[in-house]
Amino acid sequence: MRLNECGLAKLVTMAKAGEISPLDVASHVVAAVEARERDLRVFLDFDKDELLQTARSLTDSGDYRRTPLCGMPVMIKDNICVKDKPISCGSRILTGYKSPYDATVVVNLRKNGAIIGGKTNLDEFAMGSSTENSAFGPTRNPWSSEHAPGGSSGGSAAAVAADMAIVSLGSDTGGSIRQPASFCGVVGMKPTYGRVSRYGLVAFASSLDQIGPVTKSVEDSALMLNVMCGEDANDATSLPGAVPDFAANLDNGLKGLTFGVPRDFLEVGMDESVKDNFDKLVTNVQREGARVVDVSMPHAKYAVACYYIIANAEASSNLARFDGVKYGHRTQNDDDIYAMYVRTRDEGFGDEVKRRILLGTYVLSAGYYDAYYLQAQKVRSLVVADFAKAHERCDMVMLPTAPSPAFKLGEKIEDPLLMYLSDVFTIPINLAGLPGVSIPTGLSADRLPFGVQFIGRPLDESTLLQGARAVEKLVDFREKPFA
Amino acid sequence: MPSFETIIGLEVHAQLQTKSKMFCGCSTRFGSAPNTQVCPVCLGLPGALPVVNVKAVEAAVKMGLATGCTVARRSVFARKNYFYPDCPKNYQISQYEHPLCSNGFLHVEGGEKRIGITRVHLEEDAGKLIHLEGDDHSYADMNRVGVPLIEIVSEPDIRSPRQAASYMQKLRTIVRYLEICDGNMEEGSLRCDVNVSLRKKGSDKFGTKTEVKNLNSFKAVEQALEFEIERQARLLGEGRKIQQDTLLWDSVKGESQIMRSKEEAHDYRYFPEPDLLVLDIPESLIQRVDTEIPELPDAKLDRFVSDLGLPKYDAEVLTSSREIAGYFEATAKELGDAKAVSNWVMGEVLRELKDKKIDISQFKILPRQLAALIAEVQSGGINMPTAKDVFRDMAGTGNEAKDIIEKKGLKQISDEGALDAVVVSVLDNYPQEVAKYLAGKDKLLKFLVGQVMKETRGKAHPQKATDLLKEALEKRRGS
Incomplete structure (x- = not known):
């Protein structure tokens, strides 16, 4: 059995039973990485010796069997800080920088027995939907090397899909976990905003960013959430309150659940194949005993416009600290401070990041703030209200994760607006701060995965995962990218 | 030359005496080796997030209550965006549209002049840049980054440089009474920017103002204002217009220089800080902080005049420091003669503190001992010149007056x-x-x-x- 192909839940069970060790798993993962990394370009940093060494000492000590994650490796999107490791955020501006501290989520993973593995590729500062904005080149979709893995957590999704990872962490600001999960045929989960501490996640848009897992099953996502969530004294926006066992109700099935389908929002359009896949699934879900109701989300279609004002405004400020003064890249030609700023940032940032900083700076400028930023905040509250109203009628809203299966590398990179629209179905969920999970729901004629996402009530990941798990069983997606 | 009316408003920054910084746990101690009191949060390292220091919030609420402000139950932190190497995030977390405290006032000139306080809000301090002579690099010390500040913005109610200095002094007295800021202007714990404009007497429209920054003493506040008022009056007298500039005061040269013009003014692109929640102030916090506010200088002054019968001048001098006022009161209580004690405290005691550059807490003569010394004079045991010698002895040794008189044989000869x-x-x-x-x-x-x-x-x-x-x-x- 190739252990790297197994899911987290299965491996944990086997490890607890003494059938396998962390070293067995790490060895299989390392072998897969060595075999596939050159084609897929998933990792920005991968230290196989360190991974094997850590796995070996855990295995020798035997302590791993008493921890929830049993010494299983977790790959980390390279915008999440791991102590003493380089963190690039897919950007040249952080050249040479190592984080002196662990993100809270990394601390939590370690505490629960995970091995922190390699750092995965992403669009620069998580800005993008294809990993093509990475300064270090794009990751390839394991299902087709001509296609994008989605983004921005494309490395994390491709790693799991290609069995180069058991699980990985992504971050989701406008769909950056769910969309690549959908493109790569894996499960991607964005928890409620504030569920997982953002401390140590390099901020793109602070009011939207949320860390979440990319996994091979809904159950694996639940196991990951169990060890990732919780209030953090270092993150003022993290939410108080008890963290339930997300795995407890997983197998309660479809019965008693109500799914809402926002027909009005679906009119924004999508590929015919995506629509077919989605509609068939809705019918299936209903046939298997769930209630399906129509809900209305009249403001969701404005979400993309609203998002690109708020997210860019926050980004323009969040990215101001990358200036060449303290760390990372600094221009050679640095004799004058303001020229140093300009040259450093010009050399260090890629086009998309510059575009967003410019847009964000513009919308916050004197005289424009009210027309853009304030107006966008009003739209945002309307989107929140849309979901609140929908959730009065259903336990979870159902949407395609993306309007198309994976697109080709190069297909949209020259047209930012077209690229932005690939997140049309994921962005509203970030604006509303709600939990959302994407699961694979089939393959296109070209053997590219479809994904459907479920959007739950605030902090009710349990019910959401129960529904997603039931649909996952129903779909029974067993395809693999490699023969 | 037409006669002008001077319009002045002050923006005062006071460093709060909290143990830790505004948004992280680093120490706020002054004078440590550069960059030893820093962490990922105050250094603005990638991924770090701010968390509000509740003690700083309480101190700001205290200041608001002490100056008659309305304390907002909900206020909002905002980012002030600008690039400068002393600001590691290249934005300062401050408050903008929704400050913590607003609409207060204080009195100067013996209660005759009321000066409105527009707002008191919380923010974080910046670092210090160090430029060494003959070195073409600049160095940054980030120890001060993130030290909590309150910014106290006055209404344009001030009409003279003297009044501006009095207002500043009153603020200093209040923050020291409240024990929220040490008021040390030399070390920069209390800093001041002034806005000043002139208008023709009788006009109700404000003229174009200029802002003068970097005023590190009461004297600098007065001098810089005098300089700027004269400059504006000269220009206006010549029929020229005032440019809305920001000026920098040079206390060595005794003149101000243009730092930036209106065209170069920053657009700070304020927006609500998304890393922090709305600052909710529960009523219980306001009530608790209110009980922690000591008797303030104005109330104390009134009481010294009406209850202890002190002249207003004495009461004003004595209440300018909470500790001095406390010392005076304790001594007066022992002796039962407030005016006699006031004369001693305002004369000998303050002189001794000034000469020795110490504060009252380090002063060796306890109120009880001073009262005993004055009693010796009043009973005819010693005469005044002798008493002053005895006082100096006591201040050096801490011995009792009686013992010194006896030991040195100083008893007055009345026989x-x-x-x-x-x-x-x-x-x-x-x-x-x-x-x-x-x-x-x-x-x-x-x-x-x-x-x-x-x-x-x-x-x-x-x-x-x-x-x-x-x-x-x-x-x-x-x-």
Whole structure:
């Protein structure tokens, strides 16, 4: 059995039973990485010796069997800080920088027995939907090397899909976990905003960013959430309150659940194949005993416009600290401070990041703030209200994760607006701060995965995962990218 | 030249005396080695997030309540965006549209002048840049980054440089009473920017203002304002317009220079800080902080005047420091004679503190001991010049007045028999002076009294000695 192909839940069970060790798993993962990394370009940093060494000492000590994650490796999107490791955020501006501290989520993973593995590729500062904005080149979709893995957590999704990872962490600001999960045929989960501490996640848009897992099953996502969530004294926006066992109700099935389908929002359009896949699934879900109701989300279609004002405004400020003064890249030609700023940032940032900083700076400028930023905040509250109203009628809203299966590398990179629209179905969920999970729901004629996402009530990941798990069983997606 | 009215408003920054910084756990201690009190949060490292220091919030609420402000139950932190190497995130977390406190006031000039306070809000301090002579690099010390500040913005109610300095002094007194800021202007714990404009007398429209920054003493506030008022008056007098510039005061040269013009003014692109929640202030916090506010200088002053019968001037001097006022009051309570104590505290005590550059907490004479010393004078045990010597001894040693008087044999000679002998010997020793006195040179009496004091090593009761001398001289006139 190739252990790297197994899911987290299965491996944990086997490890607890003494059938396998962390070293067995790490060895299989390392072998897969060595075999596939050159084609897929998933990792920005991968230290196989360190991974094997850590796995070996855990295995020798035997302590791993008493921890929830049993010494299983977790790959980390390279915008999440791991102590003493380089963190690039897919950007040249952080050249040479190592984080002196662990993100809270990394601390939590370690505490629960995970091995922190390699750092995965992403669009620069998580800005993008294809990993093509990475300064270090794009990751390839394991299902087709001509296609994008989605983004921005494309490395994390491709790693799991290609069995180069058991699980990985992504971050989701406008769909950056769910969309690549959908493109790569894996499960991607964005928890409620504030569920997982953002401390140590390099901020793109602070009011939207949320860390979440990319996994091979809904159950694996639940196991990951169990060890990732919780209030953090270092993150003022993290939410108080008890963290339930997300795995407890997983197998309660479809019965008693109500799914809402926002027909009005679906009119924004999508590929015919995506629509077919989605509609068939809705019918299936209903046939298997769930209630399906129509809900209305009249403001969701404005979400993309609203998002690109708020997210860019926050980004323009969040990215101001990358200036060449303290760390990372600094221009050679640095004799004058303001020229140093300009040259450093010009050399260090890629086009998309510059575009967003410019847009964000513009919308916050004197005289424009009210027309853009304030107006966008009003739209945002309307989107929140849309979901609140929908959730009065259903336990979870159902949407395609993306309007198309994976697109080709190069297909949209020259047209930012077209690229932005690939997140049309994921962005509203970030604006509303709600939990959302994407699961694979089939393959296109070209053997590219479809994904459907479920959007739950605030902090009710349990019910959401129960529904997603039931649909996952129903779909029974067993395809693999490699023969 | 037309006569102008001066319009001044102040923006004062006070560093809060919290143990840790505004948004992280680093120490706020002053004077440590550069970059030793820093962490990922205050350094603005990638991924770090701010968390509000509740102690700083309480201090700001205290200031708001002490200056009659409305404390907002919900206020909002905002980012002020600008690039400068002393600001590691290149934005400062401050408050903008929704400050913590607003609409307050304070009084200066003995309660005659009311100055409105627009707002008191919380923010974080920046670092320090160090430029060394002959070194083409600049260095940054980030120890100060993130130290909590309150910014206190006044209404444009101030009408003269003197009044501006008084306002500043009053703010300093209040923050020190509240023990939220040490008020040390040299170390920059209290800093001030002024806005100033002129308008024709009788006009109700404001003229174009300029802002002067970097005022590190009360004197600088006054001087910079005088300089700027003169400059504006000269320009306006010549029929020229004032440019809305930001100026930098150079206290060595005694002049201000343009730092940036209106065109170069920053657009700070304020927006609500998304890393922090709305700052909710529960009513219970406001109530608790309110009970922690001590009697404030104005109330104390009134009480000193009405209850203790002090002249207003005395009360004002004594209440300018909570500690001095406390010392005075304790002493007055012991002695039961407030005015006598006030004279001693305003004279000898304050002089001693100034000479030794110490504050009252380091002062060796306890209120009880000072009261005992004054009582010695009042009972005629020692005379005033002796008492001042004893005071200096006490201030150095901390010994009791009684012991010093006894040990040094300083008890006043009031016994007429003993004084008589001295008087006779003085008159015998200075026949010429006696003769001149008797010839009408009254002034020589003082000289003769001085000789008696000298003979008794200062211990003679001055009035008694004078009386006895006069008596003896009159006798000689007759003979």
